[in-house]
Amino acid sequence: MSAWLKIKDLCVKVADKPILNDLSLSINAGEVHVIMGPNGCGKSTLSNVLCGNQNYEVTGGFIDFKDKNLLEMNVEERACAGIFLAFQHPVEIPGVSMATFMKYALNARRKAQGKQELDAVSFIKRIKVRAQALGISDEMLKRPVNVGFSGGEKKRLEIFQMAVLEPDFCILDEMDSGLDVDAVKVAGNGVKIMRSEQRSFLVISHNIRFLKEQIQPDKIHVMVHGRIVAQGGMELLDEIDKNGFSAFLKEAVA
């Protein structure tokens, strides 16, 4: 199996400060990977770079996605190629309803795939079914994107967008944080349902129980100071649970 996402020796600066240093990582089609690491180690930086956020300057290394140079693609081209980020801090878009937003987004992706735009009836059906499964009301879909929603509701709306757009590569940046116990299960279930041979996930989370019970990843990466310092299976989760990141921090310094 060839890797879908190949990151090699990636170096990234933010506001002239190096954040990611020679980071390498690959993820195959259909796999679910997890990144764990202390606050500020660069996890959200990596997810932003994968989506093409121009505030982050790539100073070295490469990223390939499905054998194409991701770094040469602009933000919307990456989205249309199937990359999706559920944001840690989704931004508010006053005056644009979630339903309208999803119509534009879905049709952009379909256009890139050479498909016709969805007609109004199929579109409504598509969003209603997914909204219902995630406990999102019609009223929430009519409201402007993220405006005035609680932290947990915003996260749920990010998962909803993922379910509507059916991307190939989903990056979930702390999608479980701020969710209540039941919502965490709904979110986890969303991921379970969407798991397929033709869809990969990169899950960023600080919640070991969520990862063990809901996500059940294929591989865990530990990130410290903008670098992957350890990789392994579920056993790594137990180690982090017991000892925190201290052992990895020492390694990173040494």
Next chain:
Amino acid sequence: MIKTLSKQRLLTIDSGQSVVFFEKQLAPKTQITIAKNAHVKHYRLHEMTDHSLFVRLEDNASYELITLHRGDGNLTLYFDLSGKNAFCQSNIVYVLSENKNTLIHCDVHHNADDTVSRQFVKGAVCANAKAVFQGGIFIPYNKKGIDGMQQHRALLLGKNACAQAVPQLEIYADDVKCAHGSAIGFLDQEQMFYLQSRGLDEEQARTLLTTAFLNEILDDIEDDEVREELKSLALEEVCHGN
């Protein structure tokens, strides 16, 4: 009663009447008198060169204006709240493409006690266009219970687009509440990134954010047909301007 002269349109709304009207083909000058206890909602489209509107309100009269300005020329508005308790709301959306150049000059005169004025102006300036908004609020000595508010916001969408706000407050009375403000800036890059990260291209994202910004005013138009017409004319000008 409407009198159309070659250059002037004179309107008088008789006391106690309530009217809503939509004006598309403007004469160079319009003058409206709203008699006691009369209420007017006025929607209009300004596409020509220079135009001026004078509105005089008598006791307890109200006037609510929503105007879309996409003309290449100056717009002059003059509101005379001459009757006690008069209320005037004048909301303006302006969209300028290409090399359009406009001066929006608006004076609100609180010439009677307990008068209230509200003004909300939002503009999108594209390409090489230039807009100047001069907003004045005048409150003479000895007037009581005055409440005035003026807000101006503009989005610069073109590389050479330019907008400027020149407020003029002349307040000689004490018993006054008066607030004003202006903000001129660019589209929020984080919002642009969020929309594009879902697949919208730059132009779609920009158009969506700009129309959302302008529609905050246009959405208050109660008549469906008028609202949709003005919204699509604003959108057309935004797309044309990119």
